[in-house]
Amino acid sequence: MERSVKRSIRAENGHLYISGINTLSLPDTLDCGQAFRWKPADNGRWQGVVGKKVLSVSFAEGTLLLENTSAEEYEKIFKDYFDLGRDYSSIIAAVASDEILVKATKDCAGIRVLKQEPWETLCSFIISQNNNIKRIKGIIERLCETYGDPIGDGFYSFPPAERLAALSAEDLAPLRAGFRAKYIIDAARKVAAKEVDFAAIDKMDYESAQRELMKICGVGQKVADCVLLFGFGKIEAFPKDVWIKRAMEALFPNGLPEKALPYAGIVQQYIFHYARTVGI
């Protein structure tokens, strides 16, 4: 686990600079279908909501700039959020014996698997079912505008499960989420009542955690896998959406190479990107 460049953190004018990051692309990471609320802003910046904070980030020459934050906040929240404790170049190297994966990682070696808030992730991927990314973003935006709190710059916090638990599916009509509205309410109620307990899921092994999430109506294997991967950092999860199913049939009819299995979730992101941009 060695890095060619040393990681260092520097605070200046209330901003934080983390240098020595050798694998990161903000567009590939923030707009690759794992998170739905990041927007490109001026000067190569990206703005998004993490918790109750509007975060502006940019990245150049191995240095990530987090605006208006502190070293404490970084260690507590953003380090895990951007998965900066993981050495992605060593993962890419570990699967480089497979020529298809070399191709798949070639154009998107800067993708990172974010660790997002479990509730937001769950809700987002319930909305994602049989849906396209453009519209998923719109529904989530209307959800936050309607039931979240304004937190500045036109951004809204993600409405907590407790708040949505008090509503009915009809209350979500303005979102135009279609048949997914009743699933969102069911999820909110079970999460608010801890009938589905995130703290417990966090400690569970992958299979138990998946079963636990599937207690929610509208959550099947694929949505559960997305939540485990993008919300709980369980990288053995391998969500199979229609793109991945097509790609796997064409590229790996006998399943992932053995070498890739320990990082299945991360490799899944490379394959997803490859299937959507290059084509299969």
Place this chain on the structure above:
DNA sequence: AGCCAGGGTCTGC
């Protein structure tokens, strides 16, 4: 215009 979308449920074999 019609197929498709980071699927799941329900029914009927």
Place this chain on the structure above:
DNA sequence: GCAGACCATGGC
């Protein structure tokens, strides 16, 4: 366990 209809909506 597995196929097929059906689900709301809008992107392309």
